[in-house]
Amino acid sequence: MSFAATLIPPPEVLEPKNSGRALLKGQQTKQAIVQAAVSLSTRLGLEGLSIGLLAEVMQMSKSGVFAHFGSREDLQISVIDEYFNCFQQEIFFPALQQSRGLPRLRALFDNWMKRVAVEIQSGCIFISGAVEFDDRPGPVRDALAHAVRQWQDALFRAVLQAKECGHLAAQADAAQIAFEIHGLILALHYETRFLQKPGSLAQANQGFENILQRNVQTQGLACAAAPTNFP
């Protein structure tokens, strides 16, 4: 046995090999179930989610699926968390690569538009969930509202930074701008997914430009690309 080997215990000494593997496999299975549940929820809604249907999709027993979640509510909350993670990965984190201010705000909106294009085929849990849980108090509604508030805060901060950088006018109302952007995203979802109206994407983009035009600072100052705390 080498000297190094005496200093660095083999993995099975640190953690029994079998239980480590079993743990990893369990986590992978849970993650696969959550991803299948997200996919089902975007089409059927959070309330359309059932352990039985999920077991069928995963080709597992109901008890096998149930073992990973304490309850259907826990499963729904895991779906919301996972959906929010994807949302951050696709929309917010890439936008952070852009410099603060208008470039970042634009990137954020553009990424959102790209995501809506994907969601036309499925649906958005933040929109369908709001309809399902708007009058049902409880932990699922709380988790959903918490996730929505997190992205709303991030959007608000991006607008605020654009003001701080001097890209938007000093008198611009950041909360108002965030509200109007939210409206454009909801209208785009509604008109493309439900009414299947062509041209809605161009209208949402034009709406965003209209908001900026109204609030833009013509003599803007360049802002340093400092990182933002998100969410």
Added chain:
Amino acid sequence: MSFAATLIPPPEVLEPKNSGRALLKGQQTKQAIVQAAVSLSTRLGLEGLSIGLLAEVMQMSKSGVFAHFGSREDLQISVIDEYFNCFQQEIFFPALQQSRGLPRLRALFDNWMKRVAVEIQSGCIFISGAVEFDDRPGPVRDALAHAVRQWQDALFRAVLQAKECGHLAAQADAAQIAFEIHGLILALHYETRFLQKPGSLAQANQGFENILQRNVQTQGLACAAAPTNFP
């Protein structure tokens, strides 16, 4: 018997008294069922509607309720029709009392805001229904989309008239304005009903003013208060 009496037969001759009353009573019952169904649907969604629940609310037998509707789909379509009628009565018809152009467009938006205030307690079938039926083709989805397109056309025409009257600029894009107004209404619903955010009504109103400011014709021409065909 007078001469007039020989010319004008009594009602029971024109139509047997009992069947007339029965018909009227049947129509009244059907209308009462539809109104109860609208009330349930705004809270539970169109898909939350069941003949059983409706029978319970109406204190009738299931077969009694079922006799008035060929199917659950027919009931859902009757609900959409009734909801649309109320929508016209509360939002569009009072707006027609205002003169064409900006006064009418403003009245339309104001009436809508008043309706949303009521719907915070219940819900809007046009919004919840879009989520429920966005990927379910069939007659219910068709009826819902038809109703939504009718109010969208009416809104579009109100914007167009404001352009024709010279209240909005000649280069104003009526479809774009209608899209942005729809966004404000959706955002207001979402932020008040789901997130229970205070201040959303003021933000929706400010958003409407922002849209007008961008498109307003400073030297407007007064328009005649000619009636509009609606829907």
